[in-house]
Amino acid sequence: MKFFSGLLAGVLLTTAVSVSAQSLGELAKKEQERRKAAPPAAAVKTYTNDDLKKLPPAPGSTTEKGDKDAKDAMKAADSSDAAADSKGAAAKGDAAKDTTKPAEPAKDEAYWHGRITSAREELRRNEMFRDALQARINGLTTDFTARDDPYQRAQIADDRQKALAELTRVNTEITNGGKQIAAIEDEARRAGVPPGWIR
Numbered sequence: 001m002k003f004f005s006g007l008l009a010g011v012l013l014t015t016a017v018s019v020s021a022q023s024l025g026e027l028a029k030k031e032q033e034r035r036k037a038a039p040p041a042a043a044v045k046t047y048t049n050d051d052l053k054k055l056p057p058a059p060g061s062t063t064e065k066g067d068k069d070a071k072d073a074m075k076a077a078d079s080s081d082a083a084a085d086s087k088g089a090a091a092k093g094d095a096a097k098d099t100t101k102p103a104e105p106a107k108d109e110a111y112w113h114g115r116i117t118s119a120r121e122e123l124r125r126n127e128m129f130r131d132a133l134q135a136r137i138n139g140l141t142t143d144f145t146a147r148d149d150p151y152q153r154a155q156i157a158d159d160r161q162k163a164l165a166e167l168t169r170v171n172t173e174i175t176n177g178g179k180q181i182a183a184i185e186d187e188a189r190r191a192g193v194p195p196g197w198i199r
Helices: 002-037 049-054 064-084 086-100 109-146 150-190
Strands: none
Touching: 109 150
16 A cells, blocks of 8 residues: 555656646746847946046046145145245245135124124023923922822932933033123123124
């Protein structure tokens, strides 16, 4: 009985393999015919870093080589100017240095008013935050005394401690903000700024 069942299994396996082999063979033939009928695909180009180095830089972009060439050209121009006229080259060098520095804002009424207003607004925000923190601390203190559950009391005590630490930080910022406003007012007095500009 085992012999017949093994023989039967072998015959079934051979048949299944031959059927699947036939279908795979047919699929391979169909794919081959499809590739022959399809137009040839264009060759795929793979770009490397060497290919990118051959391309010219994009307009408006700078490269290390371009920067180096520009610096070399500037050095050559400076050295030729120095040979022709050392005083003229020094004057041109000073003018070039002045143009590269960022322009300082004009210290007019808008400058002083903007500076003092910004400092006062920051101080006002910190004072409002301090008042809100103090109200939160007072509420947490009241809540702490009203609770009986030790776990809830511990949570409230932790929140209260964090709020107290934040209050200390904000008080320091308020002190620094007051000093900053006094420093701006003193600087304006020394610069001869009219008092109306810093009100």
